[in-house]
Amino acid sequence: MPSDARQLPSFPAPAPDETVYSVFVRSVIRSGLLEEVILRVLTGQRFKYALNGSIPGYIASIAYHVPSGHLFQDPGYIVANHTCFPYFTFFAPASVRHELFKKTTEVDHISTIRLSLGLTRYPIPAQPPTHRYCPQCTAQQKQVYGFSFFQRQHQLPGVLVCAKHKSVLYHGCAICGTYPIRRHALIPGCCLCENYAPLPVVPAPENLEPLIWLARESEYLLKSNGTIHGTPRVAIKNAMLDKGMCKGGLVLPEKIADAIDERFGMEALQLLGINTWQGARPASWLRRLFDVKQRDLVGKPAVLMLLVLGSVFRSVKNFEELHEGTGTVSAPVAHAPVKLNERLPGVLQVLVEKDFKLQNVMDHFHASYGTLIRELRRLKATVPLSPKMHKKLGPILEQVRADLRAGKPKNAIMRQYGLCEETIILIELDQPDLNGVHRESARAATRDNHRRAVTKFIQENPGAVRCDIMTRLPGSYDFMARCDREWFLKQFPTRKKAAARQRTPRCDWEGFDRDKTEELERQTVEQCAANDCPVYLSKNALLKKLGIQSRYRMNVDKFPKLSEALSRHVETYDEFVVRRITWAIKQYVGTDMILSMNGLRRIARLPAHLIQEKKMLVAKMTIELDIPVDFNSCFAK
Ligand SMILES: [Zn+2]
Ligand SMILES: [Zn+2]
Structure with missing residues (x-):
């Protein structure tokens, strides 16, 4: 036994044909527990409208949670005996019926099953919004069982009377409202006020017989197996x-x-x-x-x-x-299911043999009218109109043909000339291409009609978008989406792409470039004028001094002027060495120092081997500047 079931020590046994909702209401009244508590245990949720309706939800859940030994432990039993399911599937093929039955017993949320059952296509509410009961049935129930309950055969669409007592059904109190009265758990015959005034579903009609028949036959569907x-x-x-x-x-x-x-x-x-x-x-x-x-x-x-x-x-x-075959009505044609692609071999020959009498051809093949016509159309067979038909139609024959060629709807043609569908088919079979031509023109006419509607709508509502067509002209929209998509899309201007906004640059690169170039020129001029020990003017060193090392490297293209100035001022290491040595030698001018390798090396702050490489330059300069040279040094030689 599932552990949850222990929370529900008792659950009333269902009376015959009692609805699931009714059993739930009685369990609330009998146990004195809150509705929410019982609902929570039974269905795991708190909305009791899930149990309303002729096919309630949560059947699988209820079957799982009722106490052990309860009849409701079998979900199939609930669906077959305490819901209106059999009524809705009576006319369905057996395979579909079984599949839906299985699904209903297995799932909690049955909205898809309600769709599959076609409940949404009922012209009247398939699940009446109120709970209905018969007062005489209620009185009997009290005698037999000691309590009253709602019965499923009274909750069917189109059932307004009790088939057993031949009286109109009731569904509430004239003062308090209809069941479920203000969402209270109430059994039929009870209400919230003291002066219970039974409220009939409809005023009693003069002739009850048709409604009684409908109620009786509905109950027959409900209690049969399809x-x-x-x-x-x-x-x-x-x-x-x-x-x-x-x-x-x-x-x-x-x-x-x-x-x-x-x-x-x-x-x-x-x-x-x-x-x-x-x-x-x-x-x-x-x-x-x-x-x-x-x-x-x-x-x-x-x-x-x-x-x-x-x-x-x-x-x-x-x-x-x-x-x-025991009924009063004899069936002229075998009850074969309609086969859309049934073939009739040798039909053309039989057609000629039977002198183009369609009824005789049908009898020959034991085929239905629809099958024969489909086959004749497929083979593009010509069935000449009988002289009798020619005479009957007279002058309108050509008009009908013209209308068919123009794609006028067949219904309209039938109404205009007072013809039946069979005559139209015969006219078409007389000229086998007529059906195809009509279909093509009809398709074109439909398309043009929809196009006109859409064009008119757009003219009347400038600025309309596709969504407007969808909500205001749903039929045309569906057609367009299915058959005329390209034309439809062309009717609406393609959405303009938002122009890329011209963003004001966060940095005035041009001015920045100009300023930094000027700064570079000034610095180099200053440095040359200062007569300090020359420093190596590499690109990096210059940029570092300007404070834009990484900025320049990230946006080289933003600094055209600076790049040009740099290329002028940047020197190679060799040029730098020459400059440094030249400067160092100049420091000897006006002093009585004797130029030696060690002395020059210290002033120039360069390694000896670099100075050694430029000894010709040093020798030349000492001669030009008349600087005394140490006789032991390499420069003297
Ligand atoms: Zn009754
Ligand atoms: Zn009342």
Whole structure:
């Protein structure tokens, strides 16, 4: 047993279908411990909203921390029996369902799982924000268990009534608010004030039947292991084919919208907050529901699938039985999953044999309409329009062709001429290049539309940047980023590079150079005039005297004048020796000293061998200056 579990000596056993949140609330009430304490032990964090919702988080953590022997020790048990998970994955393929189930039992943070489940695509909140209950259920619970609790089947999207008691659900007190009331741990039927006034989720409608059906079928999804149909949408479509809700293998959204309206009634649909129409057209979710291109991993929102199912089948059970062939609805086409790259070998020959009757070709291959059309388009086959069709279309045929070539959206063409999608497909098959041309022009037209929108925006908002397009024209921005990037980038001036700032130099090198050159000239002149013992005028010595030895070496190019002056004044060592000896000999003038090697060496402060090298110079100078020389010295010779 994990060591933390010892801190939680008791945790209530869950009642059937009780939500995780409800068990937590009861554990708080029963133990008298602070919510934070229990939360900390169970989930390791302090926010109880993590336990809200039809699929709470921290299931793995809870399973790990409940006392030994508790049913919640198995995370799979929690997910399957105390969350709404099975409802959301009913229409998903079995493999996806199992994978998501495993993930839900393993992780604490389930935001990604909520995304994978498609909860964000629900037209109404997939997880109702309030906790709902049925007063009659609550009364029964008190009789049987001695306490009341929230049930998971009441927390589903689209469930507004209790299927068992056929009455509207409640979710709080008219005075105190909705559960969780001001974040207090309360079980259904309790509130903070003394005059508990139950608050219904919606006002009771005249006709409860559609909502009861929805609640009952939602509960059916919740307590089943998922559909037995590989692709439920194909199964529904086949049933619709039978009911005449399709034309040429394509589902007609108008007919489904009508059927849903008829089955559920506007009152119920309004209470649910689901629209089947947008103006004169069927709602976009209906149009997308049978679009094979939009294949989601988890399928479509279960509540929408239920509405569509309800318009065709008596119940979900009825729909499930269809697979066995015992249902009332017979399926004209095998329930094969849609294969986007299915090939029909020899289709062109069969097409001619069947006299270009598409229905006969479909029957021959047992293929769906979509598969046949895809294959014909791929092979660029020509299917001539029947004389009947020619007669029916008459003069508008050429107009439709022209519109298609111009890339006008097919939906708009269909509406303008009152044609169905099948007719457009037939017109296209009559001239096989038409589909490609239309696609190209449509693409160009879309691009031009977006370009116009962007150009207009930039004109109206001078100085706009890419980010503005992203926030104000998100659709165009996405398109541009995907398909028209180069043009898009050209619309915005490339950011000007900031001009390099002209920094005032920290040192006036020119003046410095001039001053130091003057100083050098002055020093050398002074030194020559002083008649002191000459010093060696090396470059280093001169710079040292100016006090700019390292500064000069680091910035030679900043001292052009000084460099020039230095080259004039710097002497070689030999020149220096000559200068020093010359100076030393001059010191004898006007004295009665006799010039000897030792004497000269001491005055000149030079080693004897250097003086020896210049003995010719010394001899010459002593003669010129008339200085007596020691007869023993080398100079005398
Ligand atoms: Zn009830
Ligand atoms: Zn109250």
